[in-house]
Amino acid sequence: MKKQRPVNLDLQTVSFPLTAIASILHRISGVIMFVATGILMWFLAESLSGPVGFANVQELMGSFLAKFIFWGILTALAYHLVVGVRHIVMDMGYGEELDQATASAKFTMIASGVLSFLAGVWVW
């Protein structure tokens, strides 16, 4: 057996490039929103059931937990949407070089961070 084969599988020494992190977060945010849609559908049903239902939703949205969950959903939405737009821009052939992809991944993180902050300001 050759001795020179690469055997470095120590995950502590392997780190994801930023583009890979952007990709996995896109998946995670998508799964979060899929589950969250169940909550949102309940909110829609209750808020449209009548004035009492609407007031119930308003009262619920006054609690910290509900605001926090809503902020989380908006953050996942902001991230998923911004990275989705990046995806489509790259599909059209723009920014496909490694340095450009890293730069756009960085941009999407910053942009969605800003949007997440604004969503927090809006919710609270």
Place this chain on the structure above:
Amino acid sequence: MVNNAATLGRSGVHDFIIIRVAGINLALYAIFLLGFFLTNDVNYLSWKSLFSNLGMQVFTIITLLSLLAHVWIGMWQVLTDYVKPVGLRFILQLALNAAAFSYVIAGLVILWRV
């Protein structure tokens, strides 16, 4: 050409187009709703009148159908990457697609009653 029976489109290219078209519609709906919240005094009457509008009802149903298509393909992509046992993946995808279908049905029933 590789075909997979568990995803939505007839081929990878078909999936590629469906997930993007559906995604654009989902984005437009989210931006529209955000715009409504930011430019209106949202109370029961304005909220109810928004969803009583036929155009909004159609937009909402199309968006829920887009969500069904988008998550069908997206969840298939995620599950085929991370869940290797076929039986478990089958059950998970069935459950997730059933949930997505439920969102569509719930949307229809909710809007029917507005």
